[in-house]
Structures are given as structure tokens and as C-alpha cells.
Amino acid sequence: MLQYAAIVLIMLGLYGLLTQRNIIKIIISLNILEIGVNLFIVSVGFVTDGIAPIFTSVNNSSNLLFVDPLPQALVLTAIVIGVGTTALGLALAKNIYQKYGTFDINEMGEE
Amino acid sequence: MKNFLALLLTLFLGYMIMSWLATNEFFPAMGDVDVTTRVSQKYIERDVNGNSEEVVFGEATNLESGPANTVTAIVADYRSFDTLGEVTVLFVSSLGVALLLGGTKQRRLELNFHPNFMLRVGSRALFGIILMTGIYISIHGHLTPGGGFPGGTMIASSMLLLYLADDEFRAKVKGFKILESTTGSAYVIIGLLGLLLGGYFLENLLVNGVLGDLFSAGMIPIIYILIGLKVGSEISGVIDNFLTEEGV
Structure with a gap:
């Protein structure tokens, strides 16, 4: 079920990217899309009744039922790169605002 | 009209993906995944080189990868080269932010509110606790959930x-830059040492020890602490760039 919710989030982000004209809103849409993709990848590795893939004194053997650790590792990478792209996008937005005085793409060309 | 077209497109695309996933026999329903048929089982059993013994917490020694946290074993050991690339991406993006927003003369951005004495002192008290939690999470990355990346973000937070609770505050940005470049270079140097002495880039040169000890897993805690410091100083630098403006 979560997988379909993740696809709904991806589509929401895509819709925002296609329709919004405000740079900040475009960046937010990009982030929603990214969260959807991350949720989808994590949900692919979920196992019912599985435990977190960490050996502890309670869950102490590799014969237990763990959830898939590989998607989690990949999503860790994706989150960090998402932070980097968001920071870069916001920096560009700040520069654009200083030059044009607006965040709206349509108003920029009019001056 | 444009919005309506976009709505139609996204609805159609979403419907296509969902119906394709629902009827695909190679895509199991959520929770029905069989991990034993996947590559990940080899990571859990530390079995990539063909060691098929059971891994037991507190007893297993000389595993091919030492961390008790399997996600850390993947991120910082099996796929460490990938993580080096990821750290590079973060470095490039912080460099880009500095290039776009930075200048020679920087001063604090004027905030609309002026924090009072209580807020300033209270945030100083909280600062130490948050910083220590971040460092703790970085150091215990091979044993508990978390690791260098969450720990680093916590240091930056x-x-x-x-920055938010004191409108006069400005960190020593130069220190961040030195820390960032030192830890980044140290990661590459560790990798090159592995190449020279062990035969692979980022080879684990130290003894793995007993699974679950604080001093175990060889190089991985060192690498994760370096990553934590690097991510922390990079994101702190980005925060500083956003909260300063040009001027004297």
C-alpha cells in the first residue's frame, strides 16, 4: 500500500514541477518528488515482521528475518544528494531574487 | 488549460505505473519480499567472499566486514567508493553555494526580530547537547542506527x-573550510593507503575485532567520523552562506 502512496507523492511532485511558476514552489515540488522516490525505494525492501538490519544483543544472529538493508543504504545516498541539490537551488533562487526582485518566472521577463 | 493538461498527464502516468506494478510478477507486494534470494542476504551474512558461517553478535570475529549495523557495512565498507563519490557531490554543491552567495566582505543578514537574553543563553545550553548527540551518533555509526551523515547534519543543526537564536553570532567560517578539506583529504588518503598496502582502494587495513564492540570494524568508525565532521562542516558552511550578505 505504501508503494502506491509513494507513487502518488511522485506524481504530486511532478504536477507541481509542471504547473508552478514560483521558484521556491518548484524547489518544494522537487523535494516532494524526491521524498516519494525515496519512500518507494525503501518500501521495496520491507519484509513483514522483519527487524532492522542491525545486530544487537537481542537480535544477535544472521539467521533472523531482517529487512533488506541495500535499499536503505541507497536512500541514505539519495537523501544526502537531495540536500546538496536543494541547497544549490535555493542559492540560485536567492541570487535571482536579488537581481529581479521576484520569485515568479512570468514576471521576470516583463520589466 | 496548461494546468489541466498537466493534471491529465500526471494522472495517466500514475495510473500506468500503478497498474503495471500491480500486474507485474517480478514486483512482489509490500512485505512479501524474500530477502534470501537477493544480494542483500550476502551482505547480512557477510558472505560476499564465500564465508557461510552464522554471524553471532558479540562472538563473531574476523568477518569480511565488521560493523554490527548492516547498512553501515554497505555504505562505508562494501560500497565505500560510492560514498566517496557522494561526499564529493556534497562538497561540489557546498562549493557552488559558496560561489553563488559568497563574497570577500560578508556580514550577518539583518533578522526581523532581536532575540532576548534568555533565548541566547538557553540556545547556548542546548547547543552543547545537540553537538554531543551528533558526535555520539557519528562515533556509534557502526553499532546503532545513524552514522556520519545524520550525525553531521545534527552538528550542522x-x-x-x-545562528537563529543570536543575531550577532557568526561562526569562524575559515575553521569549517580547513576541517572540511582536511577530513575530505583524509578519506582519500585512507583509500590510497589501502591501495598501496592492501591491494584495493579503501581496503580495510585494521583488524575487524569482535562484532558489536565499540572498537571494532577496523577503519569503518574512523571513516564514518571523518564523514560526520565533513558533512557537519560543509552544511554549517552552507548555513553561514545563506545567513550572511555582502557588505562591511
């Missing part, structure tokens, strides 16, 4: 707290 403690800096953000100081």
Missing part, C-alpha cells in the same frame, strides 16, 4: 540553532 546545532550551528543553525546558534
Whole structure:
């Protein structure tokens, strides 16, 4: 079920990217899309009744039922790169605002 | 009209993906995944080189990868080269932010509110606790959930707290830059040492020890602490770039 919710989030982000004209809103849409993709990848590795893939004194053997650790590792990478792209996008937005005085793409060309 | 077209397109695309996933026999329903048929089982059993013994917490020694946290074993050991690339991406993006927003003369951005004495002192008290939690999470990355990346962001969030709660505060940005470049170079040097002495880039040169000890897993805690410091100083630098403006 979560997988379909993740696809709904991806589509929401895509819709925002296609329709919004405000740079900040475009960046937010990009982030929603990214969260959807991350949720989808994590949900692919979920196992019912599985435990977190960490050996502890309670869950102490590799014969237990763990959830898939590989998607989690990949999503860790994706989150960090998402932070980097968001920071870069916001920096560009700040520069654009200083030059044009607006965040709206349509108003920029009019001056 | 444009919005309506976009709505139609996204609805159609979403419907296509969902119906394709629902009827695909190679895509199991959520929770029905069989991990034993996947590559990940080899990571859990530390079995990539063909060691098929059971891994037991507190007893297993000389595993091919030492961390008790399997996600850390993947991120910082099996796919460490990938993580080096990821750290590079973060470095490039922080460099880009500095290039776009930075200048020679920087001063604090004027905030609309002026924090009072209580807020300033209270945030100073909280700062230490958040910073210590971040460092703790970085150091215990091979044993508990978390690791260098969450720990580093937590260190950066403690800096953000100081920036927001005190309109005069400005961190020593030069220190961040030195820390960032030192830890980044140290990661590459560790990798090159592995190449020279062990035969692979980022080879684990130290003894793995007993699974679950604080001093175990060889190089991985060292690498993760380096990553934590690097991510922390990079994101702190980005925060500083956003909260300063040009001027004297």
C-alpha cells in the first residue's frame, strides 16, 4: 500500500514541477518528488515482521528475518544528494531574487 | 488549460505505473519480499567472499566486514567508493553555494526580530547537547542506527540553532573550510593507503575485532567520523552562506 502512496507523492511532485511558476514552489515540488522516490525505494525492501538490519544483543544472529538493508543504504545516498541539490537551488533562487526582485518566472521577463 | 493538461498527464502516468506494478510478477507486494534470494542476504551474512558461517553478535570475529549495523557495512565498507563519490557531490554543491552567495566582505543578514537574553543563553545550553548527540551518533555509526551523515547534519543543526537564536553570532567560517578539506583529504588518503598496502582502494587495513564492540570494524568508525565532521562542516558552511550578505 505504501508503494502506491509513494507513487502518488511522485506524481504530486511532478504536477507541481509542471504547473508552478514560483521558484521556491518548484524547489518544494522537487523535494516532494524526491521524498516519494525515496519512500518507494525503501518500501521495496520491507519484509513483514522483519527487524532492522542491525545486530544487537537481542537480535544477535544472521539467521533472523531482517529487512533488506541495500535499499536503505541507497536512500541514505539519495537523501544526502537531495540536500546538496536543494541547497544549490535555493542559492540560485536567492541570487535571482536579488537581481529581479521576484520569485515568479512570468514576471521576470516583463520589466 | 496548461494546468489541466498537466493534471491529465500526471494522472495517466500514475495510473500506468500503478497498474503495471500491480500486474507485474517480478514486483512482489509490500512485505512479501524474500530477502534470501537477493544480494542483500550476502551482505547480512557477510558472505560476499564465500564465508557461510552464522554471524553471532558479540562472538563473531574476523568477518569480511565488521560493523554490527548492516547498512553501515554497505555504505562505508562494501560500497565505500560510492560514498566517496557522494561526499564529493556534497562538497561540489557546498562549493557552488559558496560561489553563488559568497563574497570577500560578508556580514550577518539583518533578522526581523532581536532575540532576548534568555533565548541566547538557553540556545547556548542546548547547543552543547545537540553537538554531543551528533558526535555520539557519528562515533556509534557502526553499532546503532545513524552514522556520519545524520550525525553531521545534527552538528550542522546545532550551528543553525546558534545562528537563529543570536543575531550577532557568526561562526569562524575559515575553521569549517580547513576541517572540511582536511577530513575530505583524509578519506582519500585512507583509500590510497589501502591501495598501496592492501591491494584495493579503501581496503580495510585494521583488524575487524569482535562484532558489536565499540572498537571494532577496523577503519569503518574512523571513516564514518571523518564523514560526520565533513558533512557537519560543509552544511554549517552552507548555513553561514545563506545567513550572511555582502557588505562591511
